[in-house]
Amino acid sequence: xxxxxxxxxxxxxxxxxxxxxxxxxxxxxxxxxxxxxxxxxxxxxxxxxxxxxxxxxxxxxxxxxxxxxxxxxxxxxxxxxxxxxxxxxxxxxxxxxxxxxxxxxxxxxxxxxxxxxxxxxxxxxxxxxxxxxxxxxxxxxxxxxxxxxxxxxxxxxxxxxxxxxxxxxxxxxxxxxxxxxxxxxxxxxxxxxxxxxxxxxxxxxxxxxxxxxxxxxxxxxxxxxxxxxxxxxxxxxxxxxxxxxxxxxxxxxxxxxxxxxxxxxxxxxxxxxxxxxxxxxxxxxxxxxxxxxxxxxxxxxxxxxxxxxxxxxxxxxxxxxxxxxxxxxxxxxxxxxxxxxxxxxxxxxxxxxxxxxxxxxxxxxxxxxxxxxxxxxxxxxxxxxxxxxxxxxxxxxxxxxxxxxxxxxxxxxxxxxxxxxxxxxxxxxxxxxxx
Amino acid sequence: xxxxxxxxxxxxxxxxxxxxxxxxxxxxxxxxxxxxxxxxxxxxxxxxxxxxxxxxxxxxxxxxxxxxxxxxxxxxxxxxxxxxxxxxxxxxxxxxxxxxxxxxxxxxxxxxxxxxxxxxxxxxxxxxxxxxxxxxxxxxxxxxxxxxxxxxxxxxxxxxxxxxxxxxxxxxxxxxxxxxxxxxxxxxxxxxxxxxxxxxxxxxxxxxxxxxxxxxxxxxxxxxxxxxxxxxxxxxxxxxxxxxxxxxxxxxxxxxxxxxxxxxxxxxxxxxxxxxxxxxxxxxxxxxxxxxxxx
Numbered sequence: 033x034x035x036x037x038x039x040x041x042x043x044x045x046x047x048x049x050x051x052x053x054x055x056x057x058x059x060x061x062x063x064x065x066x067x068x069x070x071x072x073x074x075x076x077x078x079x080x081x082x083x084x085x086x087x088x089x090x091x092x093x094x095x096x097x098x099x100x101x102x103x104x105x106x107x108x109x110x111x112x113x114x115x116x117x118x119x120x121x122x123x124x125x126x127x128x129x130x131x132x133x134x135x136x137x138x139x140x141x142x143x144x145x146x147x148x149x150x151x152x153x154x155x156x157x158x159x160x161x162x163x164x165x166x167x168x169x170x171x172x173x174x175x176x177x178x179x180x181x182x183x184x185x186x187x188x189x190x191x192x193x194x195x196x197x198x199x200x201x202x203x204x205x206x207x208x209x210x211x212x213x214x215x216x217x218x219x220x221x222x223x224x225x226x227x228x229x230x231x232x233x234x235x236x237x238x239x240x241x242x243x244x245x246x247x248x249x250x251x252x253x254x255x256x257x258x259x260x261x262x263x264x265x266x267x268x269x270x271x272x273x274x275x276x277x278x279x280x281x282x283x284x285x286x287x288x289x290x291x292x293x294x295x296x297x298x299x300x301x302x303x304x305x306x307x308x309x310x311x312x313x314x315x316x317x318x319x320x321x322x323x324x325x326x327x328x329x330x331x332x333x334x335x336x337x338x339x340x341x342x343x344x345x346x347x348x349x350x351x352x353x354x355x356x357x358x359x360x361x362x363x364x365x366x367x368x369x370x371x372x373x374x375x376x377x378x379x380x381x382x383x384x385x386x387x388x389x390x391x392x393x394x395x396x397x398x399x400x401x402x403x404x405x406x407x408x409x410x411x412x413x414x415x416x417x418x419x420x421x422x423x424x425x426x427x428x429x430x431x432x433x434x435x436x437x438x439x440x441x442x443x444x445x446x447x448x449x450x451x452x453x454x455x456x457x458x459x460x461x462x463x464x465x466x467x
Numbered sequence: 468x469x470x471x472x473x474x475x476x477x478x479x480x481x482x483x484x485x486x487x488x489x490x491x492x493x494x495x496x497x498x499x500x501x502x503x504x505x506x507x508x509x510x511x512x513x514x515x516x517x518x519x520x521x522x523x524x525x526x527x528x529x530x531x532x533x534x535x536x537x538x539x540x541x542x543x544x545x546x547x548x549x550x551x552x553x554x555x556x557x558x559x560x561x562x563x564x565x566x567x568x569x570x571x572x573x574x575x576x577x578x579x580x581x582x583x584x585x586x587x588x589x590x591x592x593x594x595x596x597x598x599x600x601x602x603x604x605x606x607x608x609x610x611x612x613x614x615x616x617x618x619x620x621x622x623x624x625x626x627x628x629x630x631x632x633x634x635x636x637x638x639x640x641x642x643x644x645x646x647x648x649x650x651x652x653x654x655x656x657x658x659x660x661x662x663x664x665x666x667x668x669x670x671x672x673x674x675x676x677x678x679x680x681x682x683x684x685x686x687x688x689x690x691x692x693x694x695x696x697x698x699x700x701x702x703x704x705x706x707x708x709x710x711x712x713x714x715x716x717x718x719x720x721x722x723x724x725x726x727x728x729x730x731x732x733x734x735x736x737x738x739x740x741x742x743x744x745x746x747x748x749x750x751x752x753x754x755x756x757x758x759x760x761x762x
Contacts, residue, residue, distance in 0.1 A: 126727070126728075134509045230710075283615070286617040289708050425525050426729070431711065439710040
């Protein structure tokens with residue numbers, strides 16, 4: 033008898049708990065926003081959420097963390113999704129890519145024609161040209177936008193401008209000049225190149241493909257067109273990376289992991305390597321690090337392939353999106369629209385995060401003015417990335433294209449082995465393209 | 468009769484919580500891993516397609532998986548052998564010999580075991596640094612020329628992992644063996660020494676056989692924990708790099724399941740690792756079976 037009582041009590045308790053949970057869920061349209069905390073810090077997100085609540089009356093529950101994937105991952109596996117996720121592609125955990133591959137994200141095309149809360153302008157009038165037409169925001173190439181472009185940053189080769197002044201060296205405009213500079217620097221015991229991790233090669237390789245073969249080659253290559261990797265353009269790209277590997281600081285691959293990558297960045301600060309591919313966040317990331325005397329950040333686009341050719345700088349940007357399982361999708365869309373409001377852009381810009389809206393570069397100061405002015409000084413903007421394909425067991429872009437650079441530098445893999453791997457992977461990816 | 472049924476109910480009630488918890492948190496998830504390994508699905512999406520044994524067939528042809536499995540086996544064998552040899556020798560020295568500061572050494576050896584893997588990886592990041600690292604500096608000091616070994620480079624990265632894992636594990640097993648060694652009666656050693664047995668002979672003839680049960684148990688523990696610890700060490704120290712050179716089975720499984728959206732494929736790796744560790748433990752248990760000696 034007593035056992036029955038205990039069990040019924042337990043059941044009643046469970047029911048009560050369950051109903052109170054549903055009551056809570058039904059109670060309000062609290063908007064759950066999850067944003068990655070990067071070098072820009074997390075305060076700006078709190079400020080923007082507060083401003084959004086003040087504007088629209090919608091309560092926001094904010095989660096920010098440096099390892100956002102670990103924080104929201106568990107509850108998402110259990111079916112509890114945030115309404116808005118702000119996260120960049122190209123991260124180790126590839127959460128955004130996972131949702132893209134699964135076609136588990138909400139179509140945001142209608143957000144573009146929404147009015148920004150508190151303003152009269154429409155979202156699409158505010159976002160700078162080209163940002164909502166790339167394969168990063170329209171991953172399936174069907175003319176629909178699934179990811180909202182966020183904080184952009186020109187990527188390029190970062191160097192110590194002070195050292196170049198001191199030595200009287202010129203920034204190379206072509207790859208031939210680059211190799212000549214590499215030989216000159218070698219005599220002084222300085223390596224030409226280093227990279228934080230192989231993950232940084234995505235922006236580098238995209239810009240390289242643009243500068244070698246222009247937008248058309250880039251589009252074919254990132255869509256895994258048949259035979260594209262055997263063209264002279266592709267061969268040129270591979271040759272440049274392979275040659276660059278020879279000029280790379282030899283300790284780089286041993287430090288190209290998530291724990292030691294700042295040691296590679298330090299090589300540039302210590303004048304042990306001249307160039308590294310990176311983004312504008314590097315200034316904040318290495319703000320506390322010791323550096324050589326007279327150190328001054330400089331940034332240049334990738335050199336042109338031949339004299340008079342185009343130099344390209346890849347425009348890296350983050351994305352905000354709505355997972356398919358989000359409960360409050362209407363609120364989420366309003367929130368996304370609000371992210372492009374003048375008020376939000378200003379809050380973000382204060383922390384150094386630059387929204388891809390028109391006329392923002394006029395408001396920048398200091399290093400950022402130089403970085404974001406790269407496109408005004410002749411470099412062309414490269415945008416886009418590899419097209420999404422449905423998941424293939426044991427195969428992803430990074431391990432095929434970029435991780436082998438480590439082996440090229442240490443000499444354990446030949447250029448041809450690298451290319452063979454790419455060709456075979458590219459065939460499988462083409463067959464699995466999401467149409 | 469009433470009494471007996473009351474007793475049965477009591478036993479049932481006592482055993483039920485543990486059994487229910489075991490079912491919910493061990494048996495069902497394990498069965499689920501095997502079930503999911505037969506599907507093509509991703510970690511966050513509700514759709515799944517049954518693919519039978521396709522995931523397993525693909526695994527056998529996946530060079531990266533084979534390499535990660537080789538690395539795992541290398542770690543299990545080498546780390547186990549070295550750790551056990553050192554742990555036994557140190558335990559014997561600290562229990563049998565009268566050394567000043569015995570407790571001090573015991574604590575020093577045990578400390579790595581208290582540290583979290585993240586701390587250990589930070590320590591070893593400083594030790595393995597190519598330019599200013601402790602290890603290269605020491606080698607340079609003794610060899611008289613500048614040594615620049617790339618400890619986390621492709622050719623050395625597994626050795627670096629082995630060193631860190633051995634360093635971390637020795638203390639724990641040493642303390643275990645010290646406990647069982649100190650329970651071996653002194654009179655056995657005394658009579659052996661009267662018969663002319665030296666220290667090394669008594670170690671192999673008396674100490675080892677008498678603590679054999681303990682060694683067997685810890686060996687099984689150790690194999691299973693090496694598989695798990697290898698994942699933590701790789702994740703914290705090398706992220707599986709450079710170019711996959713230090714990938715182990717579980718880190719590869721994690722990559723496939725969570726970052727490559729091939730959850731089913733990851734679960735297939737999980738299922739294989741489960742069977743592998745199960746089989747290996749059984750094998751070790753069978754091979755090390757001896758008649759229990761008592762004194």
